[in-house]
Amino acid sequence: xxxxxxxxxxxxxxxxxxxxxxxxxxxxxxxxxxxxxxxxxxxxxxxxxxxxxxxxxxxxxxxxxxxxxxxxxxxxxxxxxxxxxxxxxxxxxxxxxxxxxxxxxxxxxxxxxxxxxxxxxxxxxxxxxxxxxxxxxxxxxxxxxxxxxxxxxxxxxxxxxxxxxxxxxxxxxxxxxxxxxxxxxxxxxxxxxxxxxxxxxxxxxxxxxxxxxxxxx
Numbered sequence: 783x784x785x786x787x788x789x790x791x792x793x794x795x796x797x798x799x800x801x802x803x804x805x806x807x808x809x810x811x812x813x814x815x816x817x818x819x820x821x822x823x824x825x826x827x828x829x830x831x832x833x834x835x836x837x838x839x840x841x842x843x844x845x846x847x848x849x850x851x852x853x854x855x856x857x858x859x860x861x862x863x864x865x866x867x868x869x870x871x872x873x874x875x876x877x878x879x880x881x882x883x884x885x886x887x888x889x890x891x892x893x894x895x896x897x898x899x900x901x902x903x904x905x906x907x908x909x910x911x912x913x914x915x916x917x918x919x920x921x922x923x924x925x926x927x928x929x930x931x932x933x934x935x936x937x938x939x940x941x942x943x944x945x946x947x948x949x950x951x952x953x954x955x956x957x958x959x960x961x962x963x964x965x966x967x968x969x970x971x972x973x974x975x976x977x978x979x980x981x982x983x984x985x986x987x988x989x990x991x992x993x994x995x996x997x998x999x
Contacts, residue, residue, distance in 0.1 A: 807858050807863075818855060820878065821871075822851055824896050825868065826865075828868070828871075829847050829851070829875045833879055833938070835939040835940045836879040836936065837882065837883070837920075838885075839904045839920070840883070841997055842921060842922040846878055846879070846882060849878050850874050853874040854874050857870075858870070869950070873952075874930060876936070876951060878951045879932055880928050880929065880932055880951075883928040883931060883932070900950070915981070919946045919969075922969050922972040922973075923935065923965075923969070925968065925972070926965055930961045930968075931965065933961040934962050934965030934969075938962070939963045944959055944962070947962075966995070971998045
């Protein structure tokens with residue numbers, strides 16, 4: 783699996799719920815457990831993917847998914863149908879990721895991946911190198927302010943357009959573009975003293991190992 787495939791191991795989006803949103807929300811707000819289960823089952827994989835792309839490999843992801851849906855069900859009474867339920871869930875996921883980043887600055891939850899390169903299998907070596915590159919990327923992102931990191935991850939890793947990111951983060955498009963730009967500059971600066979990250983960016987630039995959309999220097 784290449785670097786892009788690792789970071790995009792799950793689908794980013796699903797088709798909108800359309801006219802069924804209002805009915806499903808009403809049932810969830812009324813405490814209908816089957817409706818709540820339906821919403822959870824339809825969105826949980828995508829929530830996990832969004833959190834992974836912002837936070838990287840993290841031992842708390844499953845707990846954070848639960849936190850996201852607690853927030854979803856607590857706030858659905860305010861849903862007015864201006865956007866889809868999926869967008870509402872996305873917004874809760876982004877807020878949960880921001881809160882987690884802000885709350886963990888004094889500790890490290892990145893999982894260090896140890897994979898033996900003793901095998902002569904070239905694919906095993908590629909997987910190990912891809913894992914290491916991913917680890918270095920997220921280690922670099924640890925040094926960013928929470929909003930810059932989140933905006934950058936949603937753009938460069940998750941491939942979302944600026945307008946959508948701005949909506950999810952409750953920010954203007956101008957502020958969002960600035961955050962992404964500053965984050966890119968920071969990652970490029972880190973790469974100057976990190977050969978693994980530098981090679982990742984070079985490979986992405988020349989197409990040897992495609993980088994996530996927008997992550998090119």
